[in-house]
Amino acid sequence: MTKKIKLSELGSLFGGLDIEALEGVKIEGDVELDLGQMGLNPQMAYALGHETAQMAFHLMNISRILGYPIDQMLGSPAQQKPVRPSKLIESKFGVARNEDWKTPIQEVVLGATSSDGGSRKSTVTLGGEVALPYYFDGPMPHRNHITMDVFDMPINMAKAVKSNYEDVINSPAEWAKKVVRDFGADMVTIHLISTDPNIKDTSPKEAAKTVEDVLQAVDVPIVIGGSGNPEKDPAVLEKAAEAAEGERCLLASASLNLDYARIAEAAKKYNHVVLSWTQLEINAQKELNRKLMKQCGVARENIIMDPTTAALGYGLDYAYTNMERIRLAGLSGDLELNFPMSSGTTNAWGARESWMVSSPLKEDTDWGPREYRGPIWEIVTGLTLSLAGNDLFMMMHPTAVQVLKEITQTLYGSKETEPVNIDDWVSAVV
Amino acid sequence: MKLNSPLQVYKYLPQINCAECGDATCMAFGAHLIDRSKKLEDCPPILKDKYKKKYIELQTLLAPEIRQVTIGVGENVKNIGGDDVIYRHQLTFFNPTAFAYDVWDTMPEQELIDRVNKISNFRKFYVGKFLKVDMVAIRCVSGDAMKFAGAVKKVAETTKLPIVLCSFDPVCLRAALEVVKERRPLVYAATEKNWSEVAELAQNYKVPVVLFSPDLDKLKSLAATFQEMGIKDLVLDPGTYPQGKQLKESFERFVKLRRAGIKEGQKDIAYPLMSIPLNAWLVYKDAVTASYWETVLASVFIVRYADIMILHSLEPYAMLPEVHLRDTIYTDPRTPVKVAPGVNEVGSPTKDSPVIITTNFALTYYTVESDLSSNKINCFLAAVDTDGIGVEAAVAGGQLTAAKIKDTFAKANFEIKEKTTHSTLILPGLAARLQGDVEDVTGLRVMIGPPDSGRIPGWMEKNWPPKQK
Incomplete structure (x- = not known):
């Protein structure tokens, strides 16, 4: 007959491995444990667990003595020799391409050669991606490009940046020549900051003259930037657009807090591209792009977005994710977001780590020489955004430009080098 | 999950x-x-x-799609892996990339100790906390098991940080494990050649182990074999080549493995990934160039899926961007980075202490606050509700205005004319253009501080207390 046993009885039952006592006892899976009186604080639970395990161990031994193949049944790792295969299990790794990415990013051409009504020697094409940058899902038709900053008046710059431009700081044309000739800029951005009424209030007409000078000085495509003053910028960009008619410049920028329609109109009238600038807000970016297209009639091939670049350590997490979301939305079919992107990577120099002599905090580990900190801050800010999908980088430091070009073009696939053997990196002497 | x-x-x-x-x-x-x-x-x-x-x-x-693996013991234990998404905005990334810095067994002892201390002591203040680095990776360069074990022992005595043991020679690994088995070190690495002996070590010492192969079929074979042997605390190193097409392919392998692990639920390879930016030093000998390139490689793989990496350069210009980028990518996007608006005391301000304005963007606020407190400047610091936007952008975007500033003091019941003897506000240098407006709206004197709060101490020396009108 079957007799139910309780935990309290188990101990006495098997105390001395009294095998005789097993006669007539059928131990079922539902051993009843009467815990009612004991409560269940963790210590007690542990002690009980221990007790139960001990019992189980005894029971197993009994079964073994009785000739039952207990080890086979349990597959008990403690009792068995570890598995030691003699050769590797053959495997094949595979992963699918992303099927959600069906919509290519709009291609946009900057600059116009003489055959297209401009005077540039070469043009720059952005966009056309069908996957996140450098992914294996599909070809990336155009590499990243870099446009270097030129200002229409001397400005405050970090020391590490300034030392490169001291000889040209009073001449935007010479400055532009230098960045193309010496620093490998693909494009030049002329920032007309002196037009700000709070700075020099340079007239739009005078500013347009500066743009003409720059166009004369270099034959790469250019970006025309205002001062950031929302009242003044439309008039300045209008005049500059007129002066640069037919050159397919990038007009920077149209934003929701100024008269974007005037800038859109100037772009249409004089054949330029509009930079649609919003501040870290994907929905605002959609709204502005929609307005530029539907309300102002700007053609799709004349829009580039600047969703705002915040420096490493100063909001780059927002800038990165904002861009990544915009790019993913574009690839997945959002026709209000599938435009190439541009980054004001120079903002990296706003981070104190890039320019300050040393940390203001005594608790920090020494920050080391700032000459080296600045460029790498600009590189990492740009590189991070390149991985999120950014196409065009507005930059300042020649070393940063060089390194960013090297890594983005490597990931793009156009850098050939001798193969390196990494198999013995562990014992390398470095 | x-x-x-x-x-x-x-x-x-x-x-x-x-x-x-x-x-x-x-x-x-x-x-x-x-x-x-x-x-x-x-x-x-x-x-x-x-x-x-x-x-x-x-x-x-x-359980997360990518297995979480624990390295080390006690208070310095580090978890790696454990991710559930391939883009941070989909949830957040868990367990920030662990940074292991290398030492090697042919270093003179004192140099070794100094280097380990430098790794353990690194810190960078950021938003109310210190950014630090995580582990020491000991490379067996000598090929001598005793020498390796000796260096490992020295490291273990010097730091509590988790340890990575790097050698392809099972004999050397065993000697080192004998010394630090209690610390649950990560073993690097099992390969096509040594896998059987290394697997035995992982079984016997119950430690996590890295599998290394740039060939994804082989890597998957290794992982499947180890799993079959009951070894589940695995880390995969698909190879980090330092340049050219090989680097592009390395990048693609990380993307493929993570996509397969999370999106396709391929359990065989759903393990934390290891990258070796240190390999930059195999091609660049000049320290600055190599440090720069190592930082570049680290950045690429912090963004795209490395859960742990081995680095060499201890130059601050390499470490600072690295720890910041890791923080950038692993910050939980669900948590707003704002502080409560209001007027706060820094130190023990009196009626003669300055009243300084900033925004409620956590980064700005903590930066200003730490600059003030670490320089022992007693003051009142007002965090204006700018929806968590920094000073410059908030001035441009209209979130930082004279009315908002006035409102901040009103809501905090902070009557400046009563609480101070000077009736003066200090605006951030980047908000200089608000000076006139704020004077008009508040009727107070408004001074313009420096554009960076790190310069407040120098500014105070020159400008505070304000001269009588």
Whole structure:
């Protein structure tokens, strides 16, 4: 007959491995444990667990003595020799391409050669991606490009940046020549900051003259930037657009807090591209792009977005994710977001780590020489955004430009080098 | 994880709404399990035997797609892996990339100790905390097991940080494991050639182990074989080549492995990934160039899926961007980075102390606050509600205005004319253009501070207390 046993009885039952006592006892899976009186604080639970395990161990031994193949049944790792295969299990790794990415990013051409009504020697094409940058899902038709900053008046710059431009700081044309000739800029951005009424209030007409000078000085495509003053910028960009008619410049920028329609109109009238600038807000970016297209009639091939670049350590997490979301939305079919992107990577120099002599905090580990900190801050800010999908980088430091070009073009696939053997990196002497 | 709605989780919970977890209902607790802000162990009832089956089922269903692997013991233990998404905005990334810096067994002892201390002591203040680095990786360069074990012993005595043992020679690894087996070090690495002996070490010493092969078929073979042997705490190194097409392919391997692990649920390779930016030093000998390139490689793989990496350069210009980028990528995008608006005391301000304005963007606020307190400047610091936007952008975007500033003091019941002897506000240098407006709206004197709060101490020396009008 079957007799139910309780935990309290188990101990006495098997105390001395009294095998005789097993006669007539059928131990079922539902051993009843009467815990009612004991409560269940963790210590007690542990002690009980221990007790139960001990019992189980005894029971197993009994079964073994009785000739039952207990080890086979349990597959008990403690009792068995570890598995030691003699050769590797053959495997094949595979992963699918992303099927959600069906919509290519709009291609946009900057600059116009003489055959297209401009005077540039070469043009720059952005966009056309069908996957996140450098992914294996599909070809990336155009590499990243870099446009270097030129200002229409001397400005405050970090020391590490300034030392490169001291000889040209009073001449935007010479400055532009230098960045193309010496620093490998693909494009030049002329920032007309002196037009700000709070700075020099340079007239739009005078500013347009500066743009003409720059166009004369270099034959790469250019970006025309205002001062950031929302009242003044439309008039300045209008005049500059007129002066640069037919050159397919990038007009920077149209934003929701100024008269974007005037800038859109100037772009249409004089054949330029509009930079649609919003501040870290994907929905605002959609709204502005929609307005530029539907309300102002700007053609799709004349829009580039600047969703705002915040420096490493100063909001780059927002800038990165904002861009990544915009790019993913574009690839997945959002026709209000599938435009190439541009980054004001120079903002990296706003981070104190890039320019300050040393940390203001005594608790920090020494920050080391700032000459080296600045460029790498600009590189990492740009590189991070390149991985999120950014196409065009507005930059300042020649070393940063060089390194960013090297890594983005490597990931793009156009850098050939001798193969390196990494198999013995562990014992390398470095 | 295999579940994606609180309702699905609810089915497995006790459904008694006992609130012991801190949530009013089991459904609410389920939502926290889905967004991983609470653990299953926060529910005392489900730990009881009665629910054991459901507990085990739920545990499996809630397990992250990428296995979490623990390295080290005690207070310095590090978890790596454990991710559930391939883009941070989909949830957040867990367990920031662990940075292991290398030392090697041919270093003179004092140099070794100094280098380990430098690694352990590195810190960079950021938003109310210190950014630090995590581990020491000891490379066996000598090929001599005793020498390697000696260096490992020295490192273990010098730091409590978790340890990575790097050698392809099982004899050397065994000697080192004998020395630090109690510390649960990560073993690097098993390869096509040595896998059998290294697997035995992993079994015997119960330590996590890295599998290394740039060939993904072979890497998967290694992983499948180790799993078959019951070794589950695995880390995969698909190879980090330092340049050219090889680097592009390295990048693609990381993307492929993570996509396969998370999106396709391929369990065989759903392990944390290791990158070796140190390999930059195999091609660049000049220290600055090599440090720069190493930082570049580190950046690429921090963004794209390395859960642990081995680095060499201890130059601050390499380490600072690295720790900041890791923080950037692993910051939880669900948590707003704002502080409560209001007027706060820094140090022990008196009626003669300055009143300084900043925004409620956490980064700005903590930066200013730490600059002030670390330089022992007693003052009142007002955090204006700019929706968590920094000074420059908030001035441009209209979130930082004279009216908002006035409102901040009004809401805090802070009457400047009564609380101070000077009736003066100090605006951030980047908000200089608000000076006139703020004077008009508040009727106070407004001074313009420096554009960076790091320069407040120097500014104070020159400008404070303000001269009488």
